[in-house]
Amino acid sequence: MPAVHKLLEHEDVREWQKQYARLDVVASLQETLEALRDQVREGLSPDLSEDAVTKLAKERLRVRTIMRVRHVINATGTVLHTNLGRAPLAEEAIAAVADVARGYSNLEFDLETGERGERYTHVEGLLCELTGAEAALVVNNNAAAVWLVLHELAKDRRVVISRGELVEIGGSFRISEVMRASGAHLVEVGTTNKTHERDYEQALAEGADLLMRVHASNFRIVGFTYHPPLTALVDLAREFQVPFYEDLGSGSLVDLRELGIGDEPTVRASIEAGVDVVTFSGDKLLGATQAGIICGKREFIGRLKKNQLARALRVDKLTLAGLEATLRLYRDQEQALEKIPALRMLTIPVADLRTRAEQLAREITLCAGGYVRCRVLETTAQVGGGALPTERLASSALALYPMSGSPDKLVTALREETPPIVARVAREEVICDVRTVFPWEDEALVQGIRGAAARSAQSD
Numbered sequence: 092m093p094a095v096h097k098l099l100e101h102e103d104v105r106e107w108q109k110q111y112a113r114l115d116v117v118a119s120l121q122e123t124l125e126a127l128r129d130q131v132r133e134g135l136s137p138d139l140s141e142d143a144v145t146k147l148a149k150e151r152l153r154v155r156t157i158m159r160v161r162h163v164i165n166a167t168g169t170v171l172h173t174n175l176g177r178a179p180l181a182e183e184a185i186a187a188v189a190d191v192a193r194g195y196s197n198l199e200f201d202l203e204t205g206e207r208g209e210r211y212t213h214v215e216g217l218l219c220e221l222t223g224a225e226a227a228l229v230v231n232n233n234a235a236a237v238w239l240v241l242h243e244l245a246k247d248r249r250v251v252i253s254r255g256e257l258v259e260i261g262g263s264f265r266i267s268e269v270m271r272a273s274g275a276h277l278v279e280v281g282t283t284n285k286t287h288e289r290d291y292e293q294a295l296a297e298g299a300d301l302l303m304r305v306h307a308s309n310f311r312i313v314g315f316t317y318h319p320p321l322t323a324l325v326d327l328a329r330e331f332q333v334p335f336y337e338d339l340g341s342g343s344l345v346d347l348r349e350l351g352i353g354d355e356p357t358v359r360a361s362i363e364a365g366v367d368v369v370t371f372s373g374d375k376l377l378g379a380t381q382a383g384i385i386c387g388k389r390e391f392i393g394r395l396k397k398n399q400l401a402r403a404l405r406v407d408k409l410t411l412a413g414l415e416a417t418l419r420l421y422r423d424q425e426q427a428l429e430k431i432p433a434l435r436m437l438t439i440p441v442a443d444l445r446t447r448a449e450q451l452a453r454e455i456t457l458c459a460g461g462y463v464r465c466r467v468l469e470t471t472a473q474v475g476g477g478a479l480p481t482e483r484l485a486s487s488a489l490a491l492y493p494m495s496g497s498p499d500k501l502v503t504a505l506r507e508e509t510p511p512i513v514a515r516v517a518r519e520e521v522i523c524d525v526r527t528v529f530p531w532e533d534e535a536l537v538q539g540i541r542g543a544a545a546r547s548a549q550s551d
């Protein structure tokens with residue numbers, strides 16, 4: 092077994108040390124030797140020459156030094172994929188993030204007075220303009236927003252909510268658990284499928300401090316159902332003089348219904364209907380950085396800003412810069428739809444996707460036809476991110492059928508590419524939905540498919 096100090100003198104290893112940290116080089120060599128020792132113990136006789144060991148160590152070094160958090164190609168067709176980082180940012184947002192990241196910023200500094208400023212003021216005006224709200228506040232994410240609203244407005248007090256809205260959002264985040272953690276006492280009314288005005292009325296008459304509605308973002312109950320319209324709940328809250336809080340989940344700033352997508356209400360509609368406080372995510376349909384946005388009446392937002400724990404949930408400068416730049420795009424709806432990737436991906440016509448898929452299929456057949464058969468497949472993509480769960484977007488995909496080896500092997504090999512490609516297997520084929528692949532990723536997609544197909548065929 093060669094010694095580490097001898098290997099460090101190897102010509103190739105000396106080269107590595109110019110490029111990589113010594114710590115990584117040494118660890119790669121040690122891990123390689125350890126693995127070889129195991130093989131020897133098992134009775135195998137691996138090549139232990141310095142050249143052979145070095146070659147193995149190089150691969151370990153490569154894997155060790157790749158960024159763990161990195162860009163992947165999303166070929167799943169799920170536009171807001173929570174596991175893949177939800178919303179990709181608009182170029183304008185990326186530039187804004189880079190601008191404040193590189194140097195100092197006026198995060199909490201008022202350039203007019205030269206005195207201490209407030210980090211929330213940068214986006215508050217924009218949010219009010221876009222939603223019609225009197226005031227706004229931004230926190231770490233929508234889960235934090237829900238917690239903060241309940242903690243401030245209903246700690247040790249009674250919150251009336253429909254049983255049909257006590258939902259689980261994902262990653263075992265349950266509305267009911269967050270409510271309990273905030274110190275609010277739940278007063279559940281109605282049933283899973285039906286909650287009537289009179290159910291709310293009864294609970295409010297028995298004494299309650301907040302009326303809450305949670306938008307059914309990630310599920311649908313269909314059939315024999317009833318939930319009062321928003322205006323009826325606004326009236327009830329007024330009658331019993333309690334604040335009305337609505338968690339919209341996704342919360343869209345453009346009316347996607349006008350574009351033929353889903354039935355998601357806009358934030359403005361809730362504010363205009365008279366809801367006192369509305370919360371929603373920054374990185375779902377909005378298409379910005381991860382954030383929890385709280386809009387509503389000045390009186391309540393003011394209390395939230397003063398809450399001691401708001402600081403623990405506050406957003407950083409990168410988030411704020413990305414959010415502000417994205418919100419600015421919404422001042423012109425056409426611009427928002429074109430420049431915000433999530434909205435563009437949702438609205439791009441299927442015919443355009445098909446043309447691109449056909450071009451990609453030709454390229455793949457040309458460079459990897461010996462390993463995979465590639466055809467264009469009509470498929471359906473989805474919104475994701477716990478929004479519009481029943482909405483299916485007509486889409487176009489590449490269906491890859493490996494000549495040798497299994498589709499499971501190919502889909503795994505695709506994830507090992509640089510950048511990794513995340514696709515799915517359906518009916519003996521690997522499906523790469525084009526809707527969620529950026530045109531600037533097309534070349535990497537073709538190269539990745541070629542590389543993965545060749546490797547998975549060889550290892551067969």
Ligand SMILES: *Cc1c(COP(=O)(O)O)cnc(C)c1O
Pocket residue numbers: 232233234235237260305306308309338339340341371372373382383476477
């Ligand atoms: C997604 C969602 C949340 C949580 O939002 P995050 O930004 O992921 O923290 C809360 N409520 C509803 C209704 C949601 O859909």
